[in-house]
Amino acid sequence: MNVTVDEDKCCGAGQCVLIAPVVFDQREEDGVVDLLDAAPPPEHHAAVREAATVCPTAAIELTPND
Template sequence: MKVTVDEDKCCGGGSCVLIAPDVFDQRDDDGIVVLLDAAPPEEQHEAVRESAGVCPAAAIALSESP
């Protein structure tokens, strides 16, 4: 799995950080998403998919690798 984020779309909701804190964080000054791991281990994939699904701004994109 490869994860990308679009900081311009991010509204700073923070759901991604609550669901997958090992993969996402937020900037202190404005709450915009910070990607900590663009290729998370398999045990994080379900949480990352959930984070992408609940993102109110659709700022998280996933590409699944075979």
């Protein structure tokens, strides 16, 4: 799984950080998402999928590894 985020779409809700803190963080200055791991290991995939699903602005995009 590859993860990308659109920082321009991010509203700083922080749900991704609460659900998958190993993969996502927030910048101190504005609360925008900070992607920590663009290719998380399989044990984090379920949490990352959930984070993408609950993101209110759909700023998180997931693509499969080929």
